[in-house]
Amino acid sequence: MSSLGMPVENNLIADRPYYEAMGAEIELFVSAYQNHLPLLIKGPTGCGKTRFVEYMAWRLKRPLITVSCHEDMTTSDLVGRYLVVGGETVWQDGPLTRAVRHGCICYLDEIVEARKDTIVVIHPLADDRRILPIEKLGILLRAAPEFGLVISYNPSYQSVLKDLKQSTRQRFVAMEFDYPSLEQEALIIRNETGLDGEMAHLLVRFAQLTRNLKGNGLEEGASTRLLVHAAKLMLSGRSPADACLAAIIRVLTDDPDMNAAMRSLSESIF
Amino acid sequence: MTPEPLALSVEDLEERLEEILEAALSSRRTVTGLAQEWASRPVGQQQTLLHWLPILARINPELAFQCARQLPLFLDRLNDESLKSWLGAIMTRYDQEGLQKALELLKQGPQRHDRMEGTLFLSDLVGELTVFVTGLGGRRLAIEEGAEPHTNTETLFLPVSVCLENRTGESRRLYHCLAAHLWGLGRFGTFFPGLMQCLELYPDPDQAARIYLALESHRVDAILTRTFPGLGRFMAQWHADRDRLPDSWRAPVSALMAPDAQRELSLDHLAGLYGASCPLPSPLPFHGAALYRPALQEMQRRVEQERLLFRKTVGEAIRGSQPVAMPGVRARELELEYDLLPDGSTFEMRLDGQPLLLPESFHPVMRSIVQDLGCIPPEYLSAAGSGGYALMESMRQEEQPTEAVARAEEADGRVIRYYDEWDCHRNDYRKAWCVLREQPISPTDDPVVASVLEKYHGLWQGIRRSFELLRGGDLWLRRQERGDEVDMDALVCSLVDRRTGVEMDSRLFRYRLHKERDVATLILVDMSGSTKGWVNDAIRESLVLLCKALQVLGDRFAVYGFSSMTRKHCDSFVIKSFEQPYHPEVERNIAGICPKDYTRMGVFLRHAAYRLNQQEARIRLLITLSDGKPEDYDSFQDGYRGRYGMEDTRQALIEARRTGIHPFCITIDTEARDYLPHLYGPARFVVMDDVRTLPLKIADIYRRLTT
Numbered sequence: 001m002s003s004l005g006m007p008v009e010n011n012l013i014a015d016r017p018y019y020e021a022m023g024a025e026i027e028l029f030v031s032a033y034q035n036h037l038p039l040l041i042k043g044p045t046g047c048g049k050t051r052f053v054e055y056m057a058w059r060l061k062r063p064l065i066t067v068s069c070h071e072d073m074t075t076s077d078l079v080g081r082y083l084v085v086g087g088e089t090v091w092q093d094g095p096l097t098r099a100v101r102h103g104c105i106c107y108l109d110e111i112v113e114a115r116k117d118t119i120v121v122i123h124p125l126a127d128d129r130r131i132l133p134i135e136k137l138g139i140l141l142r143a144a145p146e147f148g149l150v151i152s153y154n155p156s157y158q159s160v161l162k163d164l165k166q167s168t169r170q171r172f173v174a175m176e177f178d179y180p181s182l183e184q185e186a187l188i189i190r191n192e193t194g195l196d197g198e199m200a201h202l203l204v205r206f207a208q209l210t211r212n213l214k215g216n217g218l219e220e221g222a223s224t225r226l227l228v229h230a231a232k233l234m235l236s237g238r239s240p241a242d243a244c245l246a247a248i249i250r251v252l253t254d255d256p257d258m259n260a261a262m263r264s265l266s267e268s269i270f
Numbered sequence: 271m272t273p274e275p276l277a278l279s280v281e282d283l284e285e286r287l288e289e290i291l292e293a294a295l296s297s298r299r300t301v302t303g304l305a306q307e308w309a310s311r312p313v314g315q316q317q318t319l320l321h322w323l324p325i326l327a328r329i330n331p332e333l334a335f336q337c338a339r340q341l342p343l344f345l346d347r348l349n350d351e352s353l354k355s356w357l358g359a360i361m362t363r364y365d366q367e368g369l370q371k372a373l374e375l376l377k378q379g380p381q382r383h384d385r386m387e388g389t390l391f392l393s394d395l396v397g398e399l400t401v402f403v404t405g406l407g408g409r410r411l412a413i414e415e416g417a418e419p420h421t422n423t424e425t426l427f428l429p430v431s432v433c434l435e436n437r438t439g440e441s442r443r444l445y446h447c448l449a450a451h452l453w454g455l456g457r458f459g460t461f462f463p464g465l466m467q468c469l470e471l472y473p474d475p476d477q478a479a480r481i482y483l484a485l486e487s488h489r490v491d492a493i494l495t496r497t498f499p500g501l502g503r504f505m506a507q508w509h510a511d512r513d514r515l516p517d518s519w520r521a522p523v524s525a526l527m528a529p530d531a532q533r534e535l536s537l538d539h540l541a542g543l544y545g546a547s548c549p550l551p552s553p554l555p556f557h558g559a560a561l562y563r564p565a566l567q568e569m570q571r572r573v574e575q576e577r578l579l580f581r582k583t584v585g586e587a588i589r590g591s592q593p594v595a596m597p598g599v600r601a602r603e604l605e606l607e608y609d610l611l612p613d614g615s616t617f618e619m620r621l622d623g624q625p626l627l628l629p630e631s632f633h634p635v636m637r638s639i640v641q642d643l644g645c646i647p648p649e650y651l652s653a654a655g656s657g658g659y660a661l662m663e664s665m666r667q668e669e670q671p672t673e674a675v676a677r678a679e680e681a682d683g684r685v686i687r688y689y690d691e692w693d694c695h696r697n698d699y700r701k702a703w704c705v706l707r708e709q710p711i712s713p714t715d716d717p718v719v720a721s722v723l724e725k726y727h728g729l730w731q732g733i734r735r736s737f738e739l740l741r742g743g744d745l746w747l748r749r750q751e752r753g754d755e756v757d758m759d760a761l762v763c764s765l766v767d768r769r770t771g772v773e774m775d776s777r778l779f780r781y782r783l784h785k786e787r788d789v790a791t792l793i794l795v796d797m798s799g800s801t802k803g804w805v806n807d808a809i810r811e812s813l814v815l816l817c818k819a820l821q822v823l824g825d826r827f828a829v830y831g832f833s834s835m836t837r838k839h840c841d842s843f844v845i846k847s848f849e850q851p852y853h854p855e856v857e858r859n860i861a862g863i864c865p866k867d868y869t870r871m872g873v874f875l876r877h878a879a880y881r882l883n884q885q886e887a888r889i890r891l892l893i894t895l896s897d898g899k900p901e902d903y904d905s906f907q908d909g910y911r912g913r914y915g916m917e918d919t920r921q922a923l924i925e926a927r928r929t930g931i932h933p934f935c936i937t938i939d940t941e942a943r944d945y946l947p948h949l950y951g952p953a954r955f956v957v958m959d960d961v962r963t964l965p966l967k968i969a970d971i972y973r974r975l976t977t
Contacts (some may be wrong), residue, residue, distance in 0.1 A: 071888070074782070076754045084778045087765055089756055202499065209405040216404050217924055254951055261401030264446050268498040 008102040011063035019048070019055035020188050022180055029056045032173045033105075038126040038149035046223025047151045048188075052177070053107045062146055063104040065095045069114035075121050079134055091137060100125065100132045103146030110165055110236065111151040119168055124151060126171035155196030179211065185224055193231040198238070202269050203227050206244060209265045210252065215256050222248045239270035271418050277313040280305045285339065290323045294331035304338050308862070315345050322357060329361055333372055372796055387432040390441035395513050397911070397948070398426070399449050400697065406450060408457045409638050412697035413449070419558035421452040422568040423461055424696075428452075432555075442491075447556035450501055454490035459533050461565040463573060469562075471885045472544055480679040481543050484550055485536040489526040496529065508554040518548045568786040569642055576639050580650050583632050584619075588944045617816035664728050672950075685709075689876045692835065704837045704873040711748065711831060711843040718807050720857070722814040726965060733815065733969040737822045741972065745783040753779030787917065789825040789976055790887035792849065795863060796896040802865040805897055805938060811896070811975035812968040813845075813860050819969045821852040825976070826885060829856075833866035834872040834902050837910075841866070848885055870910050871900035872918035875933070879926040890932045891975065892926060899945065919947050934975060936968065 032039050033056075041049045049067070057064035066077065080094035099106035111119065126162050130143040148258025151172065153164065180188060182204050189200040204227065226248045233243035244266040255261055278286070284305040308316055319341060337357070348356065353693060364372035394397075396413050403411045403426065416427025426449055432441045455461065460483070472478035491509065495502030515523060522539035525531065553560075573576070619626040628636075639646055685708040690699040746914035747753070749760045758778040764774045793816070795809060811904055813829060820827045828850075831843035845859040846852065875892070882890045900912035900919045923933050935946060935955040946955040956971055958964050 074754060074873060081754060081757050084756055084761060084764075087768060089761075205497070209407070212405050212407045213401060215928075217401060219928070257397040257948060258401060260398045261405065264398060264402045265405045265441075266500075267443070268450065268501045270500050 006105055008063045008065070008098060011065055011104060012061070013054055013058040013064060016052060016058055018188075018191055019051055020180065020184055020191070022177070024182065025052065025175055025177075026056070026059070026092030028173070028175060028194060030060070033060060033148045036130060036145075037131045037173045040164075040172035040174040041152040041177060042152065042155050042174060043152070044179065044220055044223060045154050046225030047177050047179055048224060049177055050107070050109060053105070053150050053152075055245070057105045057107075060105070060148075062148065063099075063102065065099045065104050066107045066109060067095050067112050068109045071115060072172075073112055073118055076119050078118065078121055078131070080136070081138065082141060092142075096121070096125075097132060097134065097141065099149075100141055100143045100147050105148040105150060108139060108149075108151045110153055112153045116165070119165075122149065122151075123168065123171065126168075145248040152155075168251060178226060179207075179221075182208065185227070188224060189227055189231050192228050193235060198240050199234065200231065202240070203230060203234075203244075206266055206269045207248070209269070210248065210262060213258070213262075220252070220253060222252065224253060243265055244270070278309065278316050278678050280309040283316070285814040286320060287323070290320075290327050291331055291335050292327035293327070294335040300337075300672035301338075302873075306408045307342055308338075311345070312341065315342075318345070318350070318353065318455065322353075326361070328358070330366060330369055330372075333364060333369060333376075336373055336376055340379075344379055350869065354466055361916070369592075376547045376705075388449040389431050390445065391431045392428050393430075395442065395445055399445060400694070402446060403449050403453050404697075406453050406457075407455070409641060410634070410697045411453060411456070412695055414695060418561060419448055419452065420561040420564065421456055421558070423852050424563035424568050424572070426452045444555060447501055447504055448495055448558065450498065451487070451490060451556045455486065455493050456565070458490055458493055459641075459644070460486040460536075461492065461562065462533070463566075463569060463643070465562065466566055468540075472540075478540060478544055479562045480550060482536055482540045482551070483560040483562060484557075485522060485526060485539055485543075486533060487553070488523045489531050489533070489536060492527040492531070497560035499638055505554075505556065508556075515551050516548045518546050519551055519661070520545060525685070535800075562967075572638070573642055576635055576642075579635055579648060580639060580646070583628060583635070584626070584650075587619075587628050588624055611684040650926070678694055687877065687880070689873045691872055692918040694914055703868065704840050706842055706873055706877050708830075708842045708844060708877070711845050711859050711862045713855065714862045715858060716810075716861035718808050719814055722811050722965075723818075726815060729966060730815065730818070733819050734822055736973060737969070740976075741787065741822075741824055747781045747783050749775070749777040750779045750781045751777055755780055770881075782884050787823065787825060787976075788888035789891060790882060790885035790889070791820065791825055791827040791884045791891040791893060791972075791976075792848075793827065793829045794874060794892065794894045794916040795829060795845070796869055796898075797831040797863060797866045798869040798898070798901075799865050799867055801897050806863065808864055808938075808962060808964045809895055810860050811965040813863070814857060815965055815973060817852055817856060817860070821971065826887065828881065829860070830874075830878060830881070832864050833868065834873070835867040836902065836904055837870065837873075839867075840870055842874060842877055848881070868902040869896070869898065869900055870902040871896075871915065875919065875922035875926060879922070879929060879931055882926075882931055883929050889976065890931045892931050893972070894933070894935045896935060896937045896939070898939045916945060916949065923949060931960075932975075936971060938964065938966075 029039060029052075040181065041052070043049050046266070053066075054064060067073075076094065078096040080092055080097045082089045083092050084090070093101065096106055098104065102104055108114075108122070121132075124133060125143060130147070132141040132143065133139075134141055138197045177184065185199040185204045185207070186197065189195055189203060190197055195203070207222040207224075208228050209220065214221050230240075230243045230247035233247055234240055238246070241263075245263065249259055249262045249266065273654075283731055284301055287301040287308075288295065288305055295301065308319060311319075319338065323334050323338060328338050337360070344356075345353070360372050360375050363375045371399060392413070392415055399413050400411075403413070409423070409521040412425045414425050414427050415430045416426070417429075419429055420427050428445065428448060432444050432448075466475075469475040469478045469482065476724065491505055495505060511654065522536075522543065523933060525539070526535060552699040619628060636646065639650070657777065687706045687708070688702040689704045689706055691699075691703040693700050722783055748757050750757070757778055760775065760778045760780075765780055768774050772881075793813070795813065817827070827846070829845040831845055832841065833843075843863075845863065846856045871894075875894070878892050882892055900915035902915070904910050926933050931955065935942075935950050936958065937955065938958045939945065940957060940959060942955065942957050946957070956967075958967065
């Protein structure tokens with residue numbers, strides 16, 4: 001049996017990703033990783049979950065394999081499949097198998113989007129057995145000591161049917177992310193984009209106003225990611241009002257009333 | 271070209287007016303004076319009068335007579351739209367409060383309907399302003415019309431219209447500033463429970479209040495300017511005149527601009543300015559009226575209510591955190607502490623050092639207490655004698671936050687459920703406000719339904735064919751470039767090709783296509799009185815076709831009818847439940863759909879969402895078949911109609927969407943294009959201009975929705 005695939009060294013993160021710690025999440029990640037405990041990260045969209053995992057992979061010097069989960073994803077997509085090369089069948093590891101075999105950090109983003117029969121494949125990996133059964137090869141693959149499993153989801157907009165099952169949840173150490181404080185978020189915008197401090201503050205203040213609307217006709221307020229987008233538009237010469245409209249307001253809502261109200265809020269700030 | 275009609279003479283007018291106003295005339299009251307007045311008017315105005323008078327006379331002849339007398343005073347400055355709006359308001363007032371109140375409104379004249387360029391009406395902006403003040407944060411506030419702009423700390427009362435220099439944009443900003451300023455008075459501590467005592471130290475408390483509020487207005491404006499620079503720039507236009515402040519006011523106002531200035535500073539300066547008895551600075555357009563009593567009254571009510579609610583909720587949480595054997599909460603040495611995060615957004619409570627979990631829905635109450643009182647007072651954190659944290663009976667039943675959905679009961683095979691209703695005036699829910707009874711519909715035999723397939727035979731064949739094509743199931747796609755598994759047949763063929771020297775086919779995999787139709791659909795059918803006649807026939811015919819099509823398709827579906835008569839009688843009729851298979855009996859149920867009472871839409875949408883959420887499906891679709899706006903017959907003021915009904919419906923739809931349901935509306939109300947985007951969002955509804963085309967189109971609409 002031969003195996004195909006890119007060398008995992010390609011997944012090493014060379015440059016330090018910018019990440020501003022909110023609390024003790026870095027230490028918690030390190031402790032969990034050292035104790036072979038898988039991690040579950042919850043938090044609203046665009047609050048820095050993926051960036052945090054990238055930062056930790058860089059810090060721990062482990063390759064990072066990220067899988068964005070979706071409802072058409074099958075177990076084969078995660079574990080691997082046979083390919084035909086030159087008239088022979090050749091096994092190709094899926095991203096999860098590669099991570100298990102080579103001791104990478106595997107990050108399953110938005111895990112609840114995956115079908116339930118796909119999610120169960122991680123169960124034996126996420127408890128003390130740390131094995132991955134590969135049915136098609138008829139083997140049980142034991143995880144390398146450096147292997148780490150991280151999953152994430154956004155609890156606020158999942159439908160009740162897409163909630164994680166208890167049997168999955170209760171294998172993980174959980175971390176909860178939220179939007180940073182005003183000062184921290186302004187610092188993030190400044191460092192990430194180069195926008196000046198005062199404007200970054202105003203932008204974050206506007207984001208906070210939109211977050212007050214969550215549950216009042218808006219599913220989510222503006223995420224840090226959207227603020228970064230708006231800041232970049234501002235730096236390219238767009239006026240703050242135009243940048244907020246394009247990068248935040250129109251992205252968040254289709255509702256004309258909500259759109260008008262958010263524009264009023266943006267006019268109040270800028 | 272049609273020639274311009276000629277103005278009517280006195281005689282002609284007299285004749286017409288007598289005919290229309292006959293019931294309001296007597297030997298001493300004739301139309302001669304009216305006819306002379308109107309004869310001098312341009313022909314356009316005469317036609318307007320003769321258009322409206324018969325309409326008004328049908329409602330009340332006296333009202334029509336008085337309108338005929340009053341209209342000449344205002345007609346010159348009203349365009350058609352404004353006139354329609356004003357007379358509409360008068361007729362509505364007559365419907366709700368009788369003739370006297372309608373005549374009062376008539377005498378006031380069309381102040382709010384006198385549309386000048388640049389005038390902006392609150393009614394056009396109320397939705398936006400409500401979201402705007404919610405975005406500003408703090409306690410949720412409602413927006414209402416008020417003769418004098420002020421706040422009672424629960425509601426912002428704003429003028430019915432504003433007009434600034436003939437510029438609508440500026441008027442809009444003025445509304446924002448006014449709303450933000452009144453919000454700021456409540457948010458930054460201008461009103462506090464001890465204010466009355468402070469003012470009563472002065473011989474004239476009202477004059478003291480005027481000075482205090484003028485000082486506070488400057489302090490709040492300074493905070494707003496720092497927090498919202500955009501608003502600050504707009505306000506600066508008026509504050510630029512600060513030089514015109516009376517001399518004795520300059521120093522206090524400057525001191526109040528400091529970032530650390532609190533209301534105590536205003537109270538300190540109040541003493542000096544009251545004694546100096548100098549004139550008050552003229553108020554700025556966004557400062558509102560110097561009213562403080564409504565705010566203090568509302569605050570007193572709220573503080574008491576929230577104190578009870580706090581003790582009840584914390585008491586329950588404590589009981590929940592204690593071992594069962596312990597005798598509830600006593601006035602013993604329980605140490606209850608709390609931390610308020612710097613941004614005021616989150617609370618952490620501890621009981622005897624252990625974290626105490628309070629429901630997240632309770633956090634706004636805690637924030638509101640802190641906003642009113644500056645902290646959670648120590649007495650709130652101690653048990654109230656042997657009774658513990660018992661809730662006082664004085665809390666009004668309707669205000670109690672009940673878990674409405676938990677109070678389901680079954681009686682005579684009917685399901686009874688209680689649902690909250692959104693009150694846009696309060697900007698909050700009325701708890702367990704609506705009583706919904708779910709019951710089977712009475713089946714009947716009706717030839718209209720029985721003959722549907724015969725009548726639409728050709729159409730049905732087409733629908734069936736197109737729906738059969740949509741049926742789900744797993745499909746293995748063979749000979750693919752990529753796939754889940756190797757396609758052995760393709761591989762063998764390919765190897766044979768290689769041996770024989772033919773070019774190999776690279777498509778060697780098979781791919782499992784999940785063509786899964788995991789859809790659950792609930793169809794909500796309007797059975798209000800207005801559907802009587804051919805609308806009802808069209809709805810029933812459409813339902814038969816759609817149900818049969820859904821059966822072909824294999825989608826799970828349910829059909830519920832609805833009708834209401836006040837909040838206590840909301841009837842949901844089960845025409846087909848999700849569990850029930852499609853069956854000739856369902857057709858008899860469809861035949862049983864008949865016009866009943868009103869359309870209290872919110873409660874039915876909430877119930878439909880509840881039923882849909884019991885279904886485990888990837889896509890959950892809620893289709894409403896309706897013929898008009900949400901409306902119900904109610905005894906409370908304004909009732910379930912107009913903005914109240916719309917906003918409750920919108921809120922119910924927002925709740926449904928939040929649980930992953932996709933609402934969609936099919937309506938035959940041709941005016942629906944004006945209000946459905948606000949309720950369902952763009953592209954989430956279809957307006958049928960001709961109800962007779964409904965059976966022809968409904969299956970196609972469904973097909974487009976789910977593919």
